Amino acid sequence: MIQSVDRAVRILTALQGARRMGLGELATQLELAPSTVHGIVRTLLDHGMIAQERDSGRYRLGPATLRLGNVYLDTLELRSRSVPWAEDLAARTGVAVRTAVLLAGVDRDLPERDVIVVAHEPRPGGGRQMNEVGIVVPAHACALGKALLAFDDTALPETDTLRSMTGETITDPARLRDELAAVRAAGIATEAEEAVLGEYGVAAPVGDHSGAVVGAIGLVVTQADWPLDPAAADALRATARSISRELGAASWPPAVTERPAASA
């Protein structure tokens, strides 16, 4: 692991937590000398990965990050394959559809993982709605995350208390494991106000040609539409299976990605 590159990414991550930071703040948070941080920051600055406010001298993320993120979306086959199916699913069920992938482990020693939304089809006829692509939710607190965790054993959090988002969030790892087992059996995960109050949802895993899970697709509704029509869950399952097939998956639900047996 290259030290300075690691530090550079940590700086970007710090800036994504706090909107603006001074050089000293960054140095304190990373426990480094200000001059060390300055060298890295300067390099990122030259590439537009971060920007410096002309007056205060503080640093923010830069426009180059937007370009990277946008290209990522363009190159994501899961996304391009999902979009037509999501449109169809939204039209038939009348609710919003999200597609998400698992985000890599957070830099700090947080053992929890997040999911990030890579495609969003708004609720039909719902007027002007926020585009939710790019939003991040703790994996254990949402249906999309549960669908991903259930079929990826390497992504399971290793902690004894999960971060609570609302009063309904599952914070007990044992209870989470039980629920993930149920998800594996049903092929569908659910969420009831566990991430955001008033938000409910179901989600199903999507696999690819390697047989592993690569993403999840799900429906998001408010309390008024909960519980969902069972037909919606069936349509979701069928959609997840179709997308998986387009990505080359031989079967559905995907096989569980096993932890690589650290008994070496």
Added chain:
Amino acid sequence: MIQSVDRAVRILTALQGARRMGLGELATQLELAPSTVHGIVRTLLDHGMIAQERDSGRYRLGPATLRLGNVYLDTLELRSRSVPWAEDLAARTGVAVRTAVLLAGVDRDLPERDVIVVAHEPRPGGGRQMNEVGIVVPAHACALGKALLAFDDTALPETDTLRSMTGETITDPARLRDELAAVRAAGIATEAEEAVLGEYGVAAPVGDHSGAVVGAIGLVVTQADWPLDPAAADALRATARSISRELGAASWPPAVTERPAASA
């Protein structure tokens, strides 16, 4: 400039050009030993900035880039201030509205600069339209870019032939300089099929409290709607002035950011 950080960003930039690359390809393109590239790639991999295809071993951009880009948008005051004005402008003129900023210099020795769209208000009643946030256009080939270049002397390309996008693209720096002078005088830049065939537009600069230009806002139309109603240009100018005022600008158009006199 920290060498390894610089190389890391170059790797990300290379991956944003070619969707997928093998380690060897990356090493060749950066003119480095494969093992050197591997160390950096491995570090970026751990942070989710890039992802590795499980079968081919090749590398792609990773989901962490999406999160960075999304946070960048959230922290961009230009964007949040623009959105309400852009909605209003689109409603009154009936055309799509884009807001953009200047992208930092490209890594390779290309002296040209690009603009990147940070907000996009679709044409009212135009049905389902692609979200254009994140798209990149050469600055010299679009109205948004000309509005930015006209008021930022430090961003002028230093070359004798500009990259051609269509037959209409301005490739002669002298002609570009003339046009930028006209933009400074009028406060409005125009574009006629210079970036994309069939695409026309006008744009105006937006400044902030430092007095410098920080972005541009513009209207995009097809040939059928060109030339625009002069009232639309007036509305655009008024909008750019309003956003600038909200950002703390004392006057409009913004002052020209001078090149820092490299006669040291």
Added chain:
DNA sequence: ATGCGCGTTCGGCATAGTCGAAATGTGTTC
């Protein structure tokens, strides 16, 4: 069965990055 191409690992050398301290600049207070 065997060669090739690829990603990956390992170790020594030397470069390149890190850190302390000093300098510059800017905003603020008295």
Added chain:
DNA sequence: GAACACATTTCGACTATGCCGAACGCGCAT
């Protein structure tokens, strides 16, 4: 208006760190 205090930036020396070349393992195609 001047001096303080804070924060960013520059500079130089040390040495820890990342760079590279070579060897390994793997999968694929021949």
